[in-house]
Structure formats: C-alpha cells, structure tokens
Amino acid sequence: MSRAPFKADPTSPTPIFLQIVDQVKLRVATGELKPGDSLMTVRELAEACAVNPNTIARAYRELEKDGVLTLIQGSGSFISFGSKPSARTVRRVEGLLQSPAVEARLAGLDGRQFAGLARKSFAQTQRLEKRKLAG
Amino acid sequence: MTFVLKREFQSLRRAMLVVFAGQFLICAFFLDALGFARIGAFRFSVLILSENMILPHLQLSFLVALNVYACCAGLVLGVLQIRPETAHGMWPVLLTRPVGRGSVGAGKAAAGILILLVTLGAPLMVCTWVSLVRSSFASPFSWILLVPATASIVRGICVYLLVFYYSFSPQRNSGVVLCTLLAFGIVLLMAGGTTQPPLGDGFKMGFPLFLAAVLLCVSMILFARRTFLQWSVSPPGSKPLPWWITAFVSTALTIFPGAVVGILPDLLNPGPNREISVKSDGAAWLVSPGEGRLARVFDLEGRPLPEVAGPWPYEAASSTIRLDHPMEDAVERFSLNAKGTTRLYVPYEENVSYGHLTDDWNWFLDPGANRIVAYDPVSRERIGWLVPDGFHYETPAGEFEEIDDQADYLIALPDRPNERLLAAGRVLYHVTFARTHSSARKIAEFDGNIRRMGAGLLRFDRLSARGFWVALLTDSELTAFPLQENPADDDERFVMDPSALRRTRFPIGGMSASDPLSVGILDAGGFALFQRMIQHGPQQILYFDNRGQLARRVEVPYDAPSHPVLDDLKWLPFPAWCVIGFVVDRFISNDPPSAFFEGMDPASYRRGGIVCFIAFAACALLFRFYVRPMLIQTSFPYLTLLLFNVWGLWAMYALNHREGRGRR
Amino acid sequence: MPDNPPGPVAALEQVTVTVPNKGHPKNILTEVSFSIEPGTIYALLGRNGAGKTTAIHVLLGLLNPTSGQSFAFGRASSELGRDAFRRIGYMPEGHPMDPAFSIRHAARLHRPLYPSWDDAFFSDCLKSFSLREDARPAQLSRGERALAALALCVSARPDFLILDDPTLGLDQIARNLVFGVVLRELADRGCSILLTTHDIFSVAKLADRVGVLRDGSVILDEPLSDILGAVRKYVIPFPARAADIPRIPGVLRAIQSENEWRVVAYCDRAERRLMEYPGVSVHKMNLEELFIAMVEPG
Secondary structure (H helix, E strand, O other): OOOOOOOOOOOOOOOHHHHHHHHHHHHHHOOOOOOOOEEOOHHHHHHHHOOOHHHHHHHHHHHHHOOOEEEEOOOEEEEOOOOOOOHHHHHHHHHHHHHHHHHHHHHOOOHHHHHHHHHHHHHHHHHHHHHHHHO | OHHHHHHHHHHOHHHHHHHHHHHHHHHHHHHHHHHHHHOOOOOOOOEEEEOOEEEEHHHHHHHHHHHHHHHHHHHHHHHHHHHHHHHOOOHHHHHOOOOOHHHHHHHHHHHHHHHHHHHHHHHHHHHHHHHHOOOOOOOOOOHHHHHHHHHHHHHHHHHHHHHHHHHHOOOOOHHHHHHHHHHHHHHHHHOOOOOOOOOHHHHHHHHHHHHHHHHHHHHHHHHHOOOOOOOOOOOOOOOOOOHHHHHHHHHHHHHHHHHHHHHHHHHHOOOOOOOEEEOOOOOEEEEEEOOOOEEEEEOOOOOEOOOOOOOOOOEEEOOEEEOOOOOOOOOOEEEEOOOOOEEEEOOOOOOOOOOOEOOOOEEEEEOOOOEEEEEOOOOOOEEEEEEOOEEEEOOOOOOOOOHHHHHHHHHHOOOOOHHHEOOOOHHHHHHHHHHHHOOHHHHHHHHHHHHHHOOEEEEEEEEOOOEEEEEEEOOOEEEEEEEEEOOOOOOOOEEEOHHHHHHOEEEOOOOOOOOOEEEEEOOOOOEEEEEEOOOOOOEEEEEEOOOOOEEEEEEEOOOOOOOHHHHHHOOOHHHHHHHHHHHHHHHOOOOOOOHHHOOOOHHHHHHHHHHHHHHHHHHHHHHHHOOOOHHHHHHHHHHHHHHHHHHHHHHHHHHHHHHHHHHO | OOOOOOOOOEEEEEEEEEEOOOOOOEEEEEEEEEEEOOOOEEEEEEOOOOOHHHHHHHHHOOOOOOEEEEEEOOEEHHHOOHHHHHOEEEEOOOOOOOOOOOHHHHHHHHHHHOOOOOHHHHHHHHHHOOOOOOOOHHHOOHHHHHHHHHHHHHHOOOOEEEEEOOOOOOOHHHHHHHHHHHHHHHHHHOOEEEEEOOOHHHHHHHOOEEEEEEOOEEEEEEEHHHHHHHEEEEEEEOOOOHHHHHHOOOEEEEEEOOOEEEEEEEHHHHHHHHOOOOOOEEEOOOHHHHHHHHHOOO
C-alpha cells in the first residue's frame, strides 16, 4: 500500500483525474506499487489530496479500464499489473507514443534510432522495478 | 412561526425596553404633574366637560401624550423591525429557512403587535390599578381613561402595521413613503376624536405642527438613506411610474379617504349624552341634538314633545328645535323653568355653559357674537346685552374679549344677586369659585377632597336655598351631599357635611364612572340620574327621593337622534375599499404586490388575499352590528387607512407590473 | 431522507431576469440554463456582477424570473415550501448572521426547524474551527463569521448546499477549512453543492462541473475533467481572414488584440480549421487561464 500521497496540482493544465492516473501508473511502472498492493479508498484519497471524491472515483475507473487496477467490491482497489495487456491499453500506449514520435522526427531521428531509445527507456523502468523488488 | 417569534423578541428586546421605559416615563410625568397640581403649582386643574366625562386637563393631556407616543412607538418599532434585516442582509437568510413566507410575515407582525401591547399596555394596567386603590394618592388615571387610552394603543398598532407593510412593499420611492407618512400625520390629527387638546386653541394648533415636524424629521432621516426598506434584490419585470405620479396618487389615496373617514364619525356621531332636566313635580325631559343643527326634545316615555316653547334664538317646530348655532362637540344645557317651558343654552366653545335665571330674564350666550344676551321670557323680546363694563339695554357696547369677564360680570351684577344664578356647569362654578377666592390652590384642594372620596365628579349644582349639591359617582354607587356655605370664612367657604354624606349614598349596580351619565337635581332635593349606554344602548332615568331611595326607574327608547342612513355611511368606506382592492386584484394584478411576496406561489397568495378579504368583511360587519364602543370608533380611521394603503399600493404595484410587461 | 425525483437536484431553464434601468431595461440574466446533478459540486464562476447571486436567488425562489423556469427538488422554485427548504442549506453572500444571536443561540434557534439537525456535528465543527460558542457575530472576524455561518448551514445536514461566495475575504487557512467542510459533506453524505467563488484553483480541485457566466449569459457549462483536455487556446498572429475565426464551429471565444487573435476552442472540432492559419500556436490551459480567457473583456 502506498503511503506517499499523490499530488493534485490545480495549476496544471492536466485534469486532476488524469494527474492521479498518471501518478499511479508511474508508481506501478517504477515498482513503487506492486501487483496486489491495495490503494487508498476513494474517500481517503480525496481527503488526502483535498480533491472531489468523484474525481478520484473517475481516476480509479480509468485505471481499472486500463487494467492497472482491480476493484473488488467490499475489499478495495488492488494493483493488477502484470496481467495480459488488453487491446485498449495497447491502443493507449500507441497514442502516448505519438508525440515522442513527432519529436523524434522533428529531431531527425529515423525509426530504428527511435525504437532503440524506446527500448532503452523501457529497460530503465524494468531495472527500476527489479531494484525496488529486491529492496 | 416560533422561530420567527423568538427571533423577533430577541432582536427587539432593546426596543421593547425603550418603549416600556418611555411609557412609564409618561405615566411618571403625569403622576408628578398631578402632584404639582395638588399643591397648586399648575392652574391646569380646572376641569372641563367632555362627552359627559369630567376630565382634568392633566388627564386629557395624558391621553393626548399617550396618543402621540403610541403612534411614535409604532413607527419606531416598525422601522426597527425591518431595518436590521436589510442592513445585515438577513432577508435571503430568513426567507430560505423552512418556515414559510406566511409565517415570516405573520410572525413578525404578531411579535410587533405583542410587543406594543405589552409595552404600552402594561403601564396602562398599572395606572388602572393605581386608580383603583382608594387613597389620597394622586393618580393621573381613572377608569374613564381606560377606553380612550386603549384606543390610543390600537392607533399605535395601526401605525406600526402601516410602517411594517411599507417595509414589505415594492414601492421603494422615498417620496411616496414620505408623502404617505405626512398624510398619515394629518389624518392622525384630524381624527384625534376623543381626546381634546387640553390647552386651548394654541395647543390645538401646536400639536399637529409638532407631530408633523416629528414625522417629517424621522422620515427625512430614515429615507435619506436609500437603502432603507430595500431588500437587496429589486423586483424584476417592473418599470415604476414616475415618482411624482406615485407620490401624488399615494398622497391622494391616503389623505382624502382617511381624512373623510377621520372626520365623518365625528360629524355623524349623535353626540354625547344630552341633558336631562327635572321639574319640581318629578317629571323630566330629555333633549338631544340630532344630525346637523336640530335638537329634539322628548318626554320620559321617549315620545317627542308636541309643544315645546321655541323661543329665541330657536325656531320651535313641534319637537324639533332648529339651532342657530351648530352644536359642535359639546354639552348643551337645557332646563325647565317653573312654567315647564324649555330653555336651551348653546354652549360656549370651551364647553362652558352659561346659567340661566330661573324666572325673570333668560340669559343666553351667543357664541357667534361672543356675548351674553338677556331675553324676556314672556314677550321673547331682547332686553339687553351684557358687556364687561356693565349691563346695557338695547345696543351692545362692544364685543367680549374673555369668557371670565363675562362670567365675572354675571356674578358681580349688582341687581342680580348670586343666589339667583344657577351654576349650570362645573366650569362656571369653578370660575365663580376662583373669582370669589382668588386662589387656585383652593380649587385643587377641593378637587382633591372630592377625589379622596371616590371617583368621578358628575355634577355640581347650586340650589338656591340649600347651598351646593355635589353628585359623585363611584363604581357602584352615587353619592350626593350638600355643601354648606360658610359666608363668614372666605377661605373655607364651602364645607362638606359628613353625616349628609352617609345618608345619601345610592347603590346603582351596573354603572361605572366611564358610562355617560348625567344627573339632574330636583329643586325639592333628590335626583334624577340619566344613564345612556354607548350610542345606541339602553337608556334609563333613575329617580331618587330626598333620602336617596330609588323611587322610580324609567326606560327610555332613545334612538331617535341618529339618522340611520347617515349613520351607516361611515362604515361604507371600509367594505368598499375591500371590494375595490379585491376587484383590482382580481382583474388587474397577476402578481403579488411586494418584494416579500416575490417567488411565492401566486395561487396560495391569492387564497391568502381572499381569506383576508373575507376576514376584513366579517370584521366590518361585526363592528357594524355588535361592537360599537369608543375603542372601535376612534381606531376606525386608522384601520381603514391601513387597509386602504394596502389595497392602494397593491393596485399600484399591479399597474406598474402590467406596464412593465407591456413594454417588453 | 425523502427520495429525490430522478434527474437533477436543481435546474435553471432559459431564465431571463430583467430589471428596470432608467428607461432601458437591463438583463441581469439572459436565458441562463444549468443543472446540478445529485451528489456533485457545480461551480458557478464569473466576474463580479455577472449574475451569479441573481441566479441563486432565482433558484431559491427569492426572485421571480421575467421568463424561464427554475426547479429545485422537482418543484418550481416559486413553490418551494418548508419541506424543500429543510433540505436546502443556503449561505448567502457575505455570510450574514443575525446580530442579536450568539452562535449557540442561533444554533438553538435553528435546531427545531430541521429534523436532521446534528448537534454533535455542530460542536465538532465549531471545535475544528476553534470558534467559541458564546461569541456574537459582532465579536467575530470575517473568517470566523464565515465559518460559523457555514457550521450553522451544514449542521442542518442539507441535501443541497448552496454557497454564495463562501470564501469572500477569507485567508488561505480559513478557505481550506471551508472547502474541507464542503468536501466532507460531499463525500460523507452525497450532498449536492452549488458553489460560486473567485478561488479558481480550489474550484479546479473541487468541482464536478463548471459554469461560467459573463454578463448574465452562460458561456461555458461543462464537466471540469473534460473541459481542460478538450479546450485549447490558439494564438494566431497577423491573421489573414480574421472575420471568419469567431464563426468556426467549436470556437468558444475569439478576442482580437493589436497583432493577434486569441481563440479559445474545442480542439476536437475547431483544431483542424484553426491549424490552417499560418503561425498558429497551441496552448494548453489550466482552469484559471481558461477562466480568464473566457471572461476577459475584449
């Protein structure tokens, strides 16, 4: 269970629910949250961040749709990372890669170089996760 | 409702205290003043006759002061109740509590009325109690004052309701409010029916001006701040008429009907109890002024007398006597001479009636010419005029300046000794008394002596051979006793005989000193007591013999003087305005009249209006047929004024609203 | 708690309020529509005088609209009765409190009015706000008065909370306390809340839906989470065909300054056409920037 609070930044152009989603995902990707870990309840998190609970609920729903989170009625929300990627999440990753791809093209990189960079940063998160798991 | 009441009492507790204290202050002042009067510091203790109530000037001025004070208290309370709400932005809070608009309005009004009743009424009750304690304690109060004082409080409540209503009203125009308040002040004075200004013409004029000035100042202070009476949200959808139109309409609507209503009852009032005169053989006659300038004479069975000698300056036509001078609001005198013919004496303006000479000449006060005229009873020829420098046959030498001079001359007339002059009224007696003793202190003492024995002094008459008789009425008994004249001692000229006092006490149940009564004293001794209930009540004459035993009781069907149609006219505006308001509401207005009613369900509002209308109409009918005491009479103009304002503003708002709609 | 009829807790439909203004009637509200869904926070934003308070007055039946309708709890606002007001907690602008009553006294006065009044909650509130119960409004600072008024308001446990600029003149600590209470009401009891405020960043964290009023008209009424992602600002320097820009579908606002157009638009609908202009730059906005872009004069 994650003790470090999530941050909601009202000055950011990103909607709060997306900020939460991103932070959860980052923590899962970096191994800070492990599969099976439980997250705070919507209420607790809403109170901790001083954010509308409906927003948190929306963030959790998004996470569930992305397959990062499993809501088990009565028990809470659990990280379910590691299961097979769904078509939706794949599409989402694809979308997210679009803007780095644009940047790469503008920078004059070719496809291979871009793939290499992507592989490298992917390996980085994996290493981070292993270190977390070991630690 | 409880919520609103609690809230109001909490917010108004200071105002309550102030009204309370002010009221006690007035009472205290009059207690003090009476104390001063006792030791002769004031000359105001001269009594005057008013509607058969004999009231010292002090008591009258108490009534006047209470009248003004109650109205001011109502005005201030109404303002205090609304101003904090607007000043602190509490209206939206109040109207969104789960209490309902009706409860808010009713609760506030109920709280205000209750506060006025308690704060104004409590000292009144104390005064009443004090007056009940029979001691030498000087009280400015007596039972007689209870009804007019209560009427004053009702007036105060009417003023309060008026201010209260205005504060809810949509007409935010300070000009309108100002004009209406001024109009109200004027009407207040016009309709000041029961309480006559105590200090003569100067005072009579001064009080209205004073009151108008006070109202003007208060209005200007209050309405200079335009936030006054304003709710933070202005009613939408309406475009007000130009302010001068609304001001004019408002003033016209307020002044004219109010003034008419204020004056009408006085004009049409059949007047106070008429005089009774008793002949030596025990027969008695009543005289009553009718509407206008007619006086009627009846015998004791209530039949109009067919033959009334109608001498100068009256034309006698059977039982009706046409008076040359309007009766005004005064007691006219009437008595019988030895031959049984009638003499009518028109009162002087200040309710002073002049005596007549029993046989030889008839003296008549001509108020128009302001002089006293002597007539021959047989030939009905004018004999001469009484002027300050003596009696002149034929042509008068000049006009009289002062009433005292005339009276003085009457007394001092060398060939008309005092014994032959009957002091027909208390005032004349006091005038002579004061002249004789040149000491106002004596009057006060005498008055105090009488007061110590009981309550109201009814009649003070002089019998030719037996000195003076004094008739006193306490709650349940009439006391009559002779005053012995003691010519030797000029300071103690009149002496009361305690043994005579004991002997002549008559139990008369069911009467109180506040009932209009008059007492006729028989030449042979004994009394006839005439009782008239308020306006149209039963009337009777009680005869007492020399020893004070009730000898005879005659019921008098005495309803003749009031004109049924004219009499009912004064009730007309009341339902008429209700109807007008209702019609206006029904056909013109689709909207509630004030900001307070904004957002209220129109259907429920209309239901409320109908209920109000029915209630008002029911009250009007009730008043008309069952309740006609002075209380209703004197407050009536204010009530109608209030109602009329409500309906009038309602109509104006409706018109405004419609115009606003039309333009869009 | 009585059952709500399905649909929004309260709604304004095409409400127009006109006031007389020296012969030229002025619209305070012009065809304003918005609705508050159960269990959500609706934030009504706008500059001073935009008509926020008037809209609330219409909603509460304190003011009859010139045209249009407003509803609360399924009933017309003008017919709201006792039972409806029992479920509504309304805190007017400027936190008015009865000057004659201490806080405790005011609570005692309110208790019998509301069947759902919660005394324990009230004392908790006062304790957490560190307010003395016997203080009178005159003895309280502005912030304390606001908190006291809020405590009175929420202790009646309303289903629908209307807060008209609750943070007016409050410091940051008091503001956080106020919004903490608002959040707790929402989280604990699913209270529906209508909020007007000038504290945009708090709105960004609190609101489910945002309405923006400008000169009495609703110019934006969207769920907060969607609006930030969906609306962008486009700055177009030296536009060639300037007049077309405000007519492009999806454009919310277009302001022309000396040498550029600042355009606020839905990116999904308007982006393609706007990107055709040479030199266009695209900016994401946070809520404050969005609000300013929407209501700034121009």
